[in-house]
Structure formats: structure tokens, C-alpha cells
Amino acid sequence: MATDTRELSVEPGEPTTITGGPTPIAGGPSQDAGRPSPDAASGGARPHGGPVVRASRLVRRFGGRTVLDRLELSIAAGEFVALLGRSGSGKSTLLRAVAGLDHEVAGSGELRVPERVSLAFQDSRLLPWLRLLDNVVLGLKRPGAAARGRKALDEVGLAGRERAWPHELSGGEQQRAALARSLVREPELLLADEPFGALDALTRIRMHDLLRELYARHRPAVLLVTHDVDEAVELADRVLVLEDGRVARDVAVDLPAPRTPRDPRFQEYRELLLAALGVSPRPALPSVRTAEETTDDPAQ
Amino acid sequence: MATDTRELSVEPGEPTTITGGPTPIAGGPSQDAGRPSPDAASGGARPHGGPVVRASRLVRRFGGRTVLDRLELSIAAGEFVALLGRSGSGKSTLLRAVAGLDHEVAGSGELRVPERVSLAFQDSRLLPWLRLLDNVVLGLKRPGAAARGRKALDEVGLAGRERAWPHELSGGEQQRAALARSLVREPELLLADEPFGALDALTRIRMHDLLRELYARHRPAVLLVTHDVDEAVELADRVLVLEDGRVARDVAVDLPAPRTPRDPRFQEYRELLLAALGVSPRPALPSVRTAEETTDDPAQ
Amino acid sequence: MSQAIARRRLGPGRSYPYGRIAGPLLLLAVWSAAAYGGLLDPRVLSSPGKVLSTAADLIAQGRLQTNLLISLRRALLGLLFGVGAGTGLAVAAGLSRLGESLIDGTMQVKRAIPALALLPLLILWLGIGEEMKVVVIALGVAVSVYVNTYAALTGIDSRYVELAEVVGLSRAAFLRKVVVPGALPGFFIGLRLGVTASWLALIVVEQINATSGIGYMMFQAQQYAQSDVIVVGLLVYGIFGFASDALVRAVERRVLSWRRTLAN
Amino acid sequence: MSQAIARRRLGPGRSYPYGRIAGPLLLLAVWSAAAYGGLLDPRVLSSPGKVLSTAADLIAQGRLQTNLLISLRRALLGLLFGVGAGTGLAVAAGLSRLGESLIDGTMQVKRAIPALALLPLLILWLGIGEEMKVVVIALGVAVSVYVNTYAALTGIDSRYVELAEVVGLSRAAFLRKVVVPGALPGFFIGLRLGVTASWLALIVVEQINATSGIGYMMFQAQQYAQSDVIVVGLLVYGIFGFASDALVRAVERRVLSWRRTLAN
Amino acid sequence: GVGAAAAPTGALPTTAPPPGTRLSIAIHTTQIQLEASGRIHDLPFTVSQWPNLTAGPDVIQGFRAKSVDLANNAGIPPIQANAIGLDTRIVAVRLSETPLYVFATAPGSAVRDAADFRGKRIAFSQGQAQGVVVLRALKEAGISTEDVHLVPLPSTQFLTALQARQVDVAPLAEPTLTKYLTQYRKDGARGIHTDVVDLLSILWAPTEVLRDEARTAAIRSFIPFWAQGQVWAYENPARWIEAYYVKDQGVTRADGQRIVASLGKPCFPTRWDTAIAWEQQTSELLTAGGFDPAVKAADLFDRRFEGIAAASVPSAYRK
Ligand SMILES: Nc1ncnc2c1ncn2[C@@H]1O[C@H](COP(=O)(O)OP(=O)(O)OP(=O)(O)O)[C@@H](O)[C@H]1O
Ligand SMILES: Nc1ncnc2c1ncn2[C@@H]1O[C@H](COP(=O)(O)OP(=O)(O)OP(=O)(O)O)[C@@H](O)[C@H]1O
Ligand SMILES: [Mg+2]
Numbered sequence A, B: 001m002a003t004d005t006r007e008l009s010v011e012p013g014e015p016t017t018i019t020g021g022p023t024p025i026a027g028g029p030s031q032d033a034g035r036p037s038p039d040a041a042s043g044g045a046r047p048h049g050g051p052v053v054r055a056s057r058l059v060r061r062f063g064g065r066t067v068l069d070r071l072e073l074s075i076a077a078g079e080f081v082a083l084l085g086r087s088g089s090g091k092s093t094l095l096r097a098v099a100g101l102d103h104e105v106a107g108s109g110e111l112r113v114p115e116r117v118s119l120a121f122q123d124s125r126l127l128p129w130l131r132l133l134d135n136v137v138l139g140l141k142r143p144g145a146a147a148r149g150r151k152a153l154d155e156v157g158l159a160g161r162e163r164a165w166p167h168e169l170s171g172g173e174q175q176r177a178a179l180a181r182s183l184v185r186e187p188e189l190l191l192a193d194e195p196f197g198a199l200d201a202l203t204r205i206r207m208h209d210l211l212r213e214l215y216a217r218h219r220p221a222v223l224l225v226t227h228d229v230d231e232a233v234e235l236a237d238r239v240l241v242l243e244d245g246r247v248a249r250d251v252a253v254d255l256p257a258p259r260t261p262r263d264p265r266f267q268e269y270r271e272l273l274l275a276a277l278g279v280s281p282r283p284a285l286p287s288v289r290t291a292e293e294t295t296d297d298p299a300q
Numbered sequence C, D: 001m002s003q004a005i006a007r008r009r010l011g012p013g014r015s016y017p018y019g020r021i022a023g024p025l026l027l028l029a030v031w032s033a034a035a036y037g038g039l040l041d042p043r044v045l046s047s048p049g050k051v052l053s054t055a056a057d058l059i060a061q062g063r064l065q066t067n068l069l070i071s072l073r074r075a076l077l078g079l080l081f082g083v084g085a086g087t088g089l090a091v092a093a094g095l096s097r098l099g100e101s102l103i104d105g106t107m108q109v110k111r112a113i114p115a116l117a118l119l120p121l122l123i124l125w126l127g128i129g130e131e132m133k134v135v136v137i138a139l140g141v142a143v144s145v146y147v148n149t150y151a152a153l154t155g156i157d158s159r160y161v162e163l164a165e166v167v168g169l170s171r172a173a174f175l176r177k178v179v180v181p182g183a184l185p186g187f188f189i190g191l192r193l194g195v196t197a198s199w200l201a202l203i204v205v206e207q208i209n210a211t212s213g214i215g216y217m218m219f220q221a222q223q224y225a226q227s228d229v230i231v232v233g234l235l236v237y238g239i240f241g242f243a244s245d246a247l248v249r250a251v252e253r254r255v256l257s258w259r260r261t262l263a264n
Numbered sequence E: 001g002v003g004a005a006a007a008p009t010g011a012l013p014t015t016a017p018p019p020g021t022r023l024s025i026a027i028h029t030t031q032i033q034l035e036a037s038g039r040i041h042d043l044p045f046t047v048s049q050w051p052n053l054t055a056g057p058d059v060i061q062g063f064r065a066k067s068v069d070l071a072n073n074a075g076i077p078p079i080q081a082n083a084i085g086l087d088t089r090i091v092a093v094r095l096s097e098t099p100l101y102v103f104a105t106a107p108g109s110a111v112r113d114a115a116d117f118r119g120k121r122i123a124f125s126q127g128q129a130q131g132v133v134v135l136r137a138l139k140e141a142g143i144s145t146e147d148v149h150l151v152p153l154p155s156t157q158f159l160t161a162l163q164a165r166q167v168d169v170a171p172l173a174e175p176t177l178t179k180y181l182t183q184y185r186k187d188g189a190r191g192i193h194t195d196v197v198d199l200l201s202i203l204w205a206p207t208e209v210l211r212d213e214a215r216t217a218a219i220r221s222f223i224p225f226w227a228q229g230q231v232w233a234y235e236n237p238a239r240w241i242e243a244y245y246v247k248d249q250g251v252t253r254a255d256g257q258r259i260v261a262s263l264g265k266p267c268f269p270t271r272w273d274t275a276i277a278w279e280q281q282t283s284e285l286l287t288a289g290g291f292d293p294a295v296k297a298a299d300l301f302d303r304r305f306e307g308i309a310a311a312s313v314p315s316a317y318r319k
């Protein structure tokens, strides 16, 4: 597998394996970074190789604010990682850095990413002057691109809209088009920034299935940003929680397929992650007061 | 209360009260359109007057496709209505029509809306050339606008970012800024198009609380588009499901405050609505196959 | 049967069919009224009737057509080279910092230099034949196209550039799929200015060693105090200006049909 | 200690400090090399030394400064009125269909008409004094500003217009908050073209009843084929063009700091 | 100025130019005259092109660009060329003794004769023949340039400036003069005739061309065609007006007749002394006005060509 190794710094530092948050969670699911976990979707063994993404000591500042603060990240080949975090915690910033789009990000150590990276942006970012199909196949060179684009559009439920302009699509349709664009190029590393945020429940389920299917077929490494904890637990091998510019939680999800929220262990993961996000899922939904009193310490 | 009455058509037709979907749901919560329901947030009685929004036979076509098909809608003063529907079902189209932005929408009968309408767009739509605070107070005339804008920014968790440019905000921050812009003008009718879609769980809860608080204070009529059924059941007096260009389901949510998902009746509403959206919530999460086999008939 | 409902519009609303012609027609009407109402001294500006009859004479003699055709050829050639050069330079300057530093400042200097002052140099290098004429026209066109295209190009939203990087576009594909369509709105403004510039340059170049052309015709008319012919020339310029602009706009509307703007 | 990491960039990357001056400097270098290397016939184009000494003479005689100051005043006045008129017309045409139909076509016709041909009419109406000069300059400026501003204005994303309608902006606030800032990028292009246009118009207007001004100086030099003086004039124009453009750009960069584009 | 040292020397070739000799001649009228009289094919050399350049500065540019070998202008351009160091020589001279320019007055102006010019606004295009005419008229009327307002204008704007009453007096030639007077006589415009003439019409070439034997021979052989062409035009005014003014220039027949009438009879001097003196005077006028450095007029002429034009025409056109 072709990889780009980019030297980040004059200060040499060897890549380190990331460890979890400061305090291990007592009684929760095992924290298990980097270790291969069984395939959630197909149940088959995953061909986890060496890390396909390896970043160490990533730092990104905007003005005075440090958004990524010596962040460590490593994703194995074929691993499905979900990334959670508060709004504004730096998830998109991290994705842009990993995709190599951030020309100002700095760090020490190295950043290794594969060559074929796909990024589904948080905003769908369709080129307004290209029709839908052209947007989806943008940059695809091989013959049959159009046919594959058509198929991808069909898969995301946009068959027949090939010639629509982006502005003629609803929010969710645009999001699905952007997803189709990411998937159609069969990346080695798929970065997806809340790709299902604007979708209704049914469409979301279909998109999950689509992603799972594609994942089963090509085994890309995936880094999926989501705000939906259920989604994270359902899809990912490993869930990271970003906080204060670092990976504050690194939770390996060890559940058999098919994963269902009715599984009590699913709920356990769910609660662990919600707690990590500052939400105490029970009792019920907290009011403003209680929400503010909730600290970020899951041990509370 | 000042209202705009707009004649839609040369073919006179008096506004009609909307009735629910074609088949009343047996055993489900009562379908109860237009009838005042007790206040979910404060438990106080709501000052429901005559309908503040009344639209009948709204029709909107794009090219050959009919997106709104003789749609009937009526919202009472101070009523909180949630709008569900598949991606592409026409929710945003309806909101734009109600807000009077769609200069091509046609219908017979009339469209009555109050004068002070706020619309939080699905895309956050901040003016890129205005700093955050200026975006929030855009169009506010009264003195003290800046102070109120600052307060609103504080409430949505963006205190200290007043002078940021929109492009310097994360997706969720932009969404919250747009929400602040909608709320700060204390509308009589608040239209909000997935205002919480890009927010993490905790921030979302805070925004729910904020909305509830504002709602309790000013009693606007609210039409909230969401993909989150829990959110709909938790916040709304009435939930509409848009399908095939019409209001296919009109479900009055009759639950006491504070509403909690642990309430079995909450779950009942939830399942009813998920079914209306084509998702059978149990058993577990359906695969593509089962999702496709699910019909839209909730009686199934 | 159905009617639009709308909030108070801030945009300009639906455009009138053939709306743009109203202004020029009004001007014509004012001119006619002033001329026939006796408000306009015919020695200062001839009446429309007089100008039309002069135009008819010129057409009958074949002068107008011949001159127009010859000028059109020069203008089109100049336009062609000018648009090509302007666009090429804009792309080169917009996409590389080296190009920018070599080209952009030079173009700013160039465009500040009056054609009249450059003429002697161009004559020295290119002589007084057709090449010189076409080059002078092309230079004027290139500047208009360059400035607008370069600005549009450098003004392309950086998010689209990111997208292009992420989907791994080659430089050529980046040009084709992102830069060119993204800069088209600006290019069209440049083109519209360029078309007029090509036509205006005729007045200058057709004073030099020309025996035909609309610019020559106007120049001669000035020499011989044929004010009617001058006004005919102005009319031709006006009509051409309006028509060519309408043409470019029509193309623009088709090509930029993806835009959702205040105007449509 | 830290270093940028990046995917292959498609954008032009970081700009060179003072990058734009490179092109003009290179031109100067080539000119010097050619002149002193004997490749350039001094009768065709004087050497930089000769031109500089001519410039020094002109400055010693006080001619250059006086002429420049007088021209600058005219150009600035014309620029002021032209920018005002161009912007006002663009707003009127962009925001109402009535304005559009009356103004836009007329402006297209106007801009196709050569200034030289309009001159007689303006002289009849305004005489040959300073008013006429300022008006001629202003007309040229107005056209540049109008075309770009109008295009930018009508090109404002309709989603922002919707937003303005939804938050209930008054027409004045709509102008102030949406239209003006949204059209500013286009306005700045127009302004940059307008600044140059004001300077170029001097060549035309300072032929009429002027005994001073840089345009007069150039015209005189041309009448007498004084190529040294012409080249000095060209240098002045070039320097002015570059400097004024750099100035407008600097203002533009500050005012448009919210933009995230290919260029920055 | 350029000294006589640089002047081409040696006897003028008397033989026909060698085959293949080419000249670029910027004399549109001669081209039409030769075409109309059918003599165009008798030229013993090839005319590579007939550039249509008339204005002095344009011709000077053409010379410098080596696009033009021979041109026909009034007396001023050679002085201007000399002032900027472009070495040229006059090779033939025609005298026009009828005044070409008449001083038209603005409508309602009180000016009745040249003596009234004092204190008035006079249109003045300094680099052009019209400019010298003004200077000469003032000189003859004994008025200093200080005592009038010389309004700098290109001659193309004279008419407009009169109409707009922005000047009191401007020198106009035909057909503009008649047009103006016809239209504005009733408003009190009038023409003031003086005996100031624009005496010289000269044939001139860059010295560099005259250093070339073949082209010098060609120029020599061309001079008679030039002179005879004008004689032909004078003798066949109807054909001339038709061919040139009507067909080529797009002027009405009436205008053409007026122009031709104002031009008078061509006259080619056998001796150039008057011409040189005139040129010297012109130069001094320009210098006195502060417009041009002084030149030694004799250096502007290549006297080897003296009398060639005169010898080629009937004695009625000789002086
Ligand atoms: N260009 C910028 N200039 C200044 N601050 C920025 C810029 N881009 C991002 N930020 C700030 O960096 C922080 C992280 O942004 P980022 O977009 O990575 O958040 P996020 O985790 O993706 O949030 P969300 O879930 O809301 O999308 C935010 O607080 C944001 O305001
Ligand atoms: N300008 C347009 N031209 C053509 N079709 C359009 C246009 N705008 C919307 N549509 C279509 O109308 C349908 C309804 O769009 P709308 O935006 O109302 O959907 P929505 O319910 O808001 O969906 P989502 O949940 O994805 O935002 C979609 O299928 C969309 O493609
Ligand atoms: Mg984000």
C-alpha cells in the first residue's frame, strides 16, 4: 500500500501508540487502542496491518487558541474508527489535517497517510457549476467513471437526479451526493465528517448499510466523525472522543455483529461515551442546570 | 397580533382545518390536530388562539415533480409543531413557502402568517462578510441590539466569539450562531430547519433547553423540522409527518412535562412516528433489505 | 388559477422582457422629441431623420457595409488574440506565485499606459500594417479580460480548492473543473469589456494607415466636418455595443445557468 | 521547530513578499540590458539612462511635478464623481427592474461610444474648461465602476437575499448589509479599472485647452515625436498605474479580509 | 539639429532605378492621381505600399519604423523631425500662394479683421500648420502672442469650439469653413481673410533612404510623377474630385469642389531659396513661441533635387 510519509518537524520523534484518557474507566468496556477487534459487520477477521494513519504530536492553533494540542492518532489498515467530540472540539480540524489540507498544521514526529484518501466534508461542498453526476465522478479517471457514478448515485437514493444542479437538491440529498462522491473512489482511507447529519432515520439506516457494505468489500480504514453515539457504537471498531485538543477517550468496541441497541453491552458503550461527552444519559434528559453541572469527568 | 393575509388564488376557498393521515392509528396516541394541548415545558396552560399560520392547498412543483401537493397546514398561536419527513420530502420547501420566500409557490385558498417570522435555514447561512455579532443582530433595529446579540451568543455557547468571521467557526458553531440569530428577534412564528443537526449530544440538550426557555417566555408558534424523532416527541405539541407532498400524519403529543424517553408513552409516540417514517424501530436496527420492505403504512 | 405569494422582495423581481432596450429607446425618443420640438439646434446635433437619411446614403454607396465588415474583421481578430492572451496570462498569474510576480505587476503597468503612447513603439516593432492594428486591439482586449479573469480566478472559494485537492484532481483537471468554471462569471465581465474595447480601439488604429473601417470613416468625417456621418458612426457604435453585449450576456446566461443570484 | 504538512497544493501557495514588482523590474532589466548591450537602437527606444536624464531635466525645470500635480487633481476629481455615479447607477440598475431597463442598456450603449466622439457634444454643453475635463474623466471611470459593480451586485448569492428578506431588513439596511459588502469584490475591480481609466482619460482631455498636465505633456511630446519625453511619460504612467493599483489592492485586502479564496 | 556633414553627398543618379527597387510612399493623393490618370503603371520602380499617413507625427513614426520612405507634408514636420534628431531631407517643393485658411469668428463675435485679434481667444494647434498660420497672422498684424489668448486645441475641435463660443477665432479650411459660415452666418459668424498662406507642401524622405543609390534613383524618378499628378488634378478637376473626394474620401461633390477651389494652382519653384527662407521663418516663429528649438533650414533640404519637379511640369506651373 502506497503511503505518503511527511516529515513534520526538525525535532525527531518516533511515532507513539496512543493511550487513552488520563483515567481508565472502572467497570466500563475495556480500553483497547490499536488492538484489532473482530469485524462488526461481517463477523470475519479483519486484515489489520500496520497503522495506515499515524500522526503524532499534531498541533494546530488558530490565533491564540490551541485546537489540536500534541494530538496522537493511529489507525490500522481496515480499521473503522469513529470520532466523537463536542461542537468546536476540533474534529473537522483533525480531519483536514489528516487529509493534508491544512497547510498550517504543525507537529513534531510524522504524519503517515495512504495515498488514496477520501474526505466527505461537513458541508457537502458540491461544486455549484457541475451537475450532480459530474460532481460525483470529479477526478475519477478510469473509464466507466460515469457508470460507477450513476451506480453510486443510485445507491444513495439519487437515481434519476444525475443532471440536477447542486442547488436543486435538498440538504439531505446534497449530503448523500457528497457521500456518493467519497465512496465511489474506493479510498484506502475514508474520512467522513458527519456524513449522515442531515438524514432522516430511514435514509440514515440505508446509508449505514451502504457504508458497511462498501467497508466489507474494500476494507478501507475509516475515520468517521459523528454526533450520534449509537451510530458510533454500531459501526465502529474503536471510538475516540476528542477533548481539549487531544484524544481523551479511546474505546475499542467489542461487540458481535449484528449490533443492536437492545444488547445491554451496546447500552453500556453508549452510556460510557455519553458520559465522556458530558451527558449523563439517565436520569432522563437533564435540564440546563443539570447539564451545566455535569462535569466532563466520567468517573463522577 | 399583526398578520399578513395573502390571497393565493382567484379561486376562492376557505381555509380548512387539517385532518390527519388517511387511516387513524388504532391504539396509538390520539390524533388531535389544532386542539390545544397542555404545555410540555412549563405545565402552564397555553394561550392558544386562532391559527397563526393557515395554509391551504399549497402546491409547489419543480419542473415536473410536485413537492407540495395541495398541502394543508394550520398552526395555532403559541403551538409547538415538529415536522418530520424523509430527506427530500419537501420540509425545507414548506418552510420557505410559509416564510414567504418562495416566489413561485402556488396554491388556492389563503396563507396567513404573522408579521414577525424567524427562519433558521438548514444551511446556517451566515453572511460571510459580517462578523458573528453583526450576523446575529442583522436587521435588529431597537437600541440594545448589540447587548441582546451578545447575550444570545452567550446562550448558544459562543461568548467571546463576537468578532469571529463565519468561516472561522466549526459547523456546529455556525449552526448555533444561526439559531441565536433566529431567537434574538423574538418572533411570533419561529421556523427552524434542523437547527440542531450538527450538534453533539450535550450541546444539543443545551440548545433544547434554550429553545424551551425562550418558548416559555415568548410563546411563539414554532414549526421545527427535525430528523430526530425523540427530539420531536420531547419538544412538540404536535408532530407532522410530510409524505408525498402532504401532511400524512398529524400526531398530537399529549405527554406531561418533563418528558422523558423512559416514559413508555414516549416510546409509543416514538415508535408510531418511526413507523410513519418507514422505520420499524424494533427488532433492533433493520438491514437494507428489511428497511426496503418496510412499507409506509404504520398499521402494518 | 394560481398566483405567487411572497414576502416583500428585496431582490429586483422578475425582469421585463426586452427590458434593457428601454433606456436606449427612451434616449432615441428624447432625441427625436428635442429635434422635432425645436429644442435641439440641428447644427449641434442633427435630427434622427437627417441621420437616418445619411445612413441610408452611406448604405446605398456601400460605404457603411464595407467599412463595417473590414472593422469587424479587425475587431474580431483582435478580440480573439486578446481574449486568448488575457485568459492565458490570468491563469498563469492566478495559479502560480511565479506567474503572479512576473505577470500581474507587469499587466498593471501595461494597463496604465495609454495606447496612444504605446503606438509609436508598436509601429516601430510591427510597422503600420494590419499586424500592428490587430495587436493594438488585442492589447486593449487582453487587459480587460485579464483584470477580470485574474480577479475572478484568485477569488475562487478556497473550499473548492480543498475539494479539488482531496479528490486528487490533476492540475489540468483542476483547471477544467474548478478554475475555469469558477472564474467564468468574471471572465464574462472581462469579455464584455473586451468586446467594447476592441471596437473602441478601432478609432485609434484606423487613423494609422487605413483607408477603410468604421474608425477611419469617423476620422474622415471629422476631418471634413461631416457631423451627420459622425452621428451615424456613433449610432453604429451604440447599436454594436448594445448588441454585442446582449449576445455575450445571452451566452453567459446559458453557460452560467447554475448560478442562483440576486438577478434571477 | 514546526513545519507545514500538506497535500499537493493546487492553489498557488504563499505569495512572495513584494512579488508583483518582479515583472516590472525584469522589464526594466531587459530594457537596460538591451540598451547597453547595443541591441536596442536608441532612435527606436532611448536607453534608461537617457530617459532618466530627460526625467531629471523635466524635474529640474519643474515641468514634471507641475504637470503631475495638475493632472492628479483632475484625475482625482473625475475619479470621485465617476465612482459615485458608477456605483449609484449600478445600485439603481441592480436593485430594480425599472432601473435596470432604463440604465443598463443605456450604459452599454454609452460605453461602446468612443470618448473622442462624445467630446464635441460635451464641449458644446460644458465648454472647454475644467468641468468638461472632469466630466470626461468621470464618464470613463463611471463606466468601469458601473460594469463591474453591477455585475457583482446582480451576482450576489440569492440565498443571502432570502436571508435579508427573512430577517426583515429594510431596503436601506439590505443595501448596507448585503448588497454593498456582497458587491465589494466586484466594485474593487471596477475601482482598479476606474483609477487607470481616470489617468488614461487625461491624454484625451488635456489636449483640449490645457497648457499643463501629464496628458498635455505626453500629447505635446507625441506631436513633436519627442520619444524621450514620451518614455518618461510612460514611466510615470507605469509607476502611477502600479502604485495606485497596489494601493487599491491594499485597501481591498483589508476590507475583504473575510474572503477565503484561492489567493490567500 | 543634425549637421550638414551627415548629408548624403555624391551626384544624383540619373539612370533609372535598378530593377527590384522598392519604395514605400505615403502619399495617398498621388496614388489616386496616378490611378485616375492611368499612369500608375509607368512608375519605373515598385511601390511596395502606399501607406495612408498624413499627419506629421504619424509620418515621422513611419519614417522611424522604416515603414515609409517618402512622404508629402507641410513645412512643419521636417522641423519637428529635426528637433528630435530624425535626419530627413526635403526633395521637392510645391508652393501654395493662395491662403488655405480663413479665420472664422464665433457667432456674435465683434472681431472684424486681424487687428481685432488682440485680447481675443484664438484656437491654436501648435504642432500643426494651423498653428503656424495663427502665429504668422499675429506677426503680420503686429500683435504679440502675449496679447492674445492662445487656446490650445487639436484642429479637429476648432469647429466645436467655435460653435460653443469657447474661442473667438479659429483658422478653418474647406470644407469646414463654408459649412460653418453657412450655418452660423445668421448668428453673426464671419470669415476673416488674410494673406497668410501655408506656403510649402514638400516631399521629404529620411536621409538614410537617400544614402541608398537605388532608392534615391527611385525618388528622383518619382518626383515628376508627383508634380505631374497635381497638374493633372488641377487640369481635370471634375475627374479628380470624383476619384478622390467623392469616391475615396466620401465627401460630397460640392464639398470637393470647394476644397479644390481653395487649393489654388500648383506651382513648383525652380529655385528653393524662397522655400528655405520660409522654412527658416517658420522655425523662428516656433522658436519665438517657445515651441521648438531653432533649426538651420538649409540643412533640411537636399538641394541635389532642386528643380526636378519644376522641370517636369509645363512652364505655367513653374516659378
Ligand atoms: N479558520 C479558523 N480560524 C479561527 N478559528 C477556527 C478556524 N477554523 C476553526 N476554528 C475553531 O477551531 C475550533 C475547532 O473547529 P472544528 O471545525 O475542528 O470543530 P468541530 O469539532 O468540527 O466542531 P463541529 O462539531 O461543530 O463541526 C472551533 O472552535 C473553531 O471555532
Ligand atoms: N430549486 C429546485 N429545483 C428542483 N428541485 C428542487 C429544488 N429545490 C428543491 N427541490 C427538490 O424538492 C424536493 C424537496 O426538497 P426539500 O429541500 O424541501 O427537502 P427536505 O424535506 O428539506 O429534505 P432534507 O431533509 O434532505 O433537507 C427535493 O427532492 C429536492 O430535490
Ligand atoms: Mg466539524
Ligand SMILES: [Mg+2]
Residues within 6 Å of the ligand: A170, A171, A172, B091, B092, B093, B122, B193
Ligand atoms: Mg431540508
